[in-house]
Amino acid sequence: MRKEKKSRESHVKSLRLLQLEKAIQSIPYPGVERLVKELEVSRRTVLRDIDELKLYYNAPIEYDRLHKGYYYTDETFFVKNVLVSEGELVAMAGILPLLERYDNTPLKDTISKVYNTISQMLPNQVQVQSSLLNDVQFIADPLPNIEPEVFKKLFEAIKTHKSISFGYRNLSSTEHIPHSDIDPYKIYCQKGDWYVIAYSHSHEKFNTYNLSRMKNIVFLKEFTPDQDYDRKVHIDPNFGIWNNDAPMQKIELLFDKSINTYVLERTWHKNQECHQNEDGSVYLSFESNQIQETLYWVLHFADSVQILNPPELKKLYKEKLKKMMKRI
Structure with a gap:
């Protein structure tokens, strides 16, 4: 006392x-x-x-x-004495794990310098009213490695409107395959993964490339940006940034009551409809054109989810389960 x-x-x-x-x-x-x-x-x-x-x-x-x-x-x-409340301490501590999201990019060093500069501007003596830093630990997601040169050159190519060539290793490839005459437009970061959407002249369409799978970027000629980029690129940042001109479909799922709280307490999609039924199960629906990415997400719930619609997603789910069973 x-x-x-x-x-x-x-x-x-x-x-x-x-x-x-x-x-x-x-x-x-x-x-x-x-x-x-x-x-x-x-x-x-x-x-x-x-x-x-x-x-x-x-x-x-x-x-x-x-x-x-x-x-x-x-x-x-x-x-030279600053009082840091428990809430403020949480906010300050929360900045550090955010930096881990950029561990695989050159942005980590830049952001760290900014954070250190702000820290140096604070008084030398800080009186903390909580031992919260010792009580909380953040667990970072595993991140793919991105070559610093890839990150740097891609941003430069987008800024200067330069076409590029590079080596790219697909998900199932054993080596990097040469890609040429690609016009990079925009970089996206989704759940720690970094992607660039670029126009491929050989495929005559916009494609999505994972930065961690790229290497040996070479600048080519300057290109004129397509003013209809936003109309030609169809992604769903909530479930996938893979360009897909397929129409939006209504995804309808029914989750088992054993995980109803887990499903209800999260916003899975910006246009979702989510409610609990009388038996405790949870209905979730949203619209997306990323059927393949939705499939990977649904598989995460194993036997705790039932696909109601669309039929295409049901079919892909069954096919994936059959392949998985053959490996047991």
Whole structure:
């Protein structure tokens, strides 16, 4: 109890010192009586706090006899003690795992430099009101490796409208296959994976390429961007960024009641309809043109999901299960 009381008193005192500092900075030459009113404390407390600011924080506080009030001789001074609340600490700690999303890209170094710059701008002494950093651990997703040169050159090619050639290893390939005369338009990051959508002159359509499977990028001639890019590229960022000109289909799924909370507490798609039935099962529907990607996602739930529609997804699901059974 004594430790808790002492900690609480220290917290209140630190807050009061910050309020005192702010008052001296914002109010022209505040006198003791004005500070008593602002801080709602006694005259004795104000004078003691001023002495503490000067003694322990080297605050350049002086008293102006002409104006009968206090002021800072150095207007850039601030108290070198910052209180970080538990909520603020969570937010600060949350930045670090976000950086792990960029571990496989050169952006990691850039973002880290920005974060370190902001950190250096903070006061040297930070008083934390929680041990939360020791109580929380973030688990990062496994990320594919991307060659730094690939990332750098792709952004440059998009910015300067340069066609490129490169080596690409498909999902089932054993080696990189040469690709040439590709016009890169836009880079997408989905769940830690990085992709570029580019117009392939050999295929005469927009294709999606995974950055981790690319290498040996070479700049070619400059190209004129297609003004109808947005109309010609059909992706669904919620379930897949693979360009697909197939029509949107309504996906309808029924989840077992054993995982109803897990399904209900998440937003799976921006245009979803999701509700719990009387028997505890959960109905989920949304529209997407990414049938193949939806299939991979549905397989994640194993026997806890039933595909209601469309028939095409049902068929793919059955075929995939048959192939899986042959491997057992």
